[in-house]
Amino acid sequence: MAGDQGQGRGVSGDDVPLVLVAAVARNGVIGSNGGLPWRLSSDMKHYKARTWGKPMVMGRKTFDSIGRALPGRETIVVTRDPAFVSPGVFVAHDVDAGLALAAERARTMGVDEIIVAGGGEIYAQTIARANRLSITEVALDAEGEARFPPIDPKQWREVRREAGERGPRDDADFAFVEYERRSDMAQSIIATWRPPRRESEAGNEPHPRRRNRGMRGRPAKARDRSG
Numbered sequence: 001m002a003g004d005q006g007q008g009r010g011v012s013g014d015d016v017p018l019v020l021v022a023a024v025a026r027n028g029v030i031g032s033n034g035g036l037p038w039r040l041s042s043d044m045k046h047y048k049a050r051t052w053g054k055p056m057v058m059g060r061k062t063f064d065s066i067g068r069a070l071p072g073r074e075t076i077v078v079t080r081d082p083a084f085v086s087p088g089v090f091v092a093h094d095v096d097a098g099l100a101l102a103a104e105r106a107r108t109m110g111v112d113e114i115i116v117a118g119g120g121e122i123y124a125q126t127i128a129r130a131n132r133l134s135i136t137e138v139a140l141d142a143e144g145e146a147r148f149p150p151i152d153p154k155q156w157r158e159v160r161r162e163a164g165e166r167g168p169r170d171d172a173d174f175a176f177v178e179y180e181r182r183s184d185m186a187q188s189i190i191a192t193w194r195p196p197r198r199e200s201e202a203g204n205e206p207h208p209r210r211r212n213r214g215m216r217g218r219p220a221k222a223r224d225r226s227g
């Protein structure tokens, strides 16, 4: 069951889009024994580019697995531990506070997205509010206890897919796939749709069928390409 994947209302009702970035095995596994179940050097480069310059919210276990604040991004660690501190990171004690802080940081930094960087617990608590999913599909079945929530096709539409080029330091084939929430797509179509103009509303513009006429009402000569 994909469960309730929400409305994608973003962060605490404000308007900074939320994107979940994850590498996911065919069987949904994302992590094993506190680490990644594969070596995928190409995805590390993709991850860096996809998250660069943006605030990232992550669970304390994911932060431990990375071991430090990643350069070029702002890290917000979610933990229930009131004593948690680590150099160069912001700390939040629940998911809502983490997302609200990320939205504030995004506005200060002038960026247009908040990243949720895992792991399984945090993805499960944020997918209902996400606007986009940025998924590296890893073409293997992995052993592991951390999982990405099932992606419900009724809620999510695949909008981009790029096959990865497997390199010597990649354990599997992979593809970079972007999803958009279907209700967000409907909103953006409504926002850009304009009713067709009727002739009576066209003011003084010439009638479309008369636009090509010359000075004396004759159709203007069509120019050839040498003209």
Ligand SMILES: NC(=O)c1ccc[n+]([C@@H]2O[C@H](COP(=O)([O-])OP(=O)(O)OC[C@H]3O[C@@H](n4cnc5c(N)ncnc54)[C@H](OP(=O)(O)O)[C@@H]3O)[C@@H](O)[C@H]2O)c1
Pocket (backbone or CB within 6 Å): 021, 022, 023, 024, 029, 030, 031, 032, 033, 034, 035, 036, 058, 059, 060, 061, 062, 063, 065, 078, 079, 080, 081, 092, 093, 094, 095, 117, 118, 119, 120, 121, 122, 123, 125, 146, 147
């Ligand atoms: N493949 C990928 O793209 C990817 C990405 C990220 C992570 N991972 C993997 O995923 C695994 C980690 O995932 P995980 O699910 O075990 O852990 P996680 O989501 O990274 O972190 C869980 C921790 O976050 C804190 N937390 C969770 N919900 C909270 C809440 N509502 N309020 C306050 N704190 C909260 C708790 O920290 P405290 O215990 O400190 O209170 C909890 O133990 C690792 O194996 C990692 O390598 C994979």
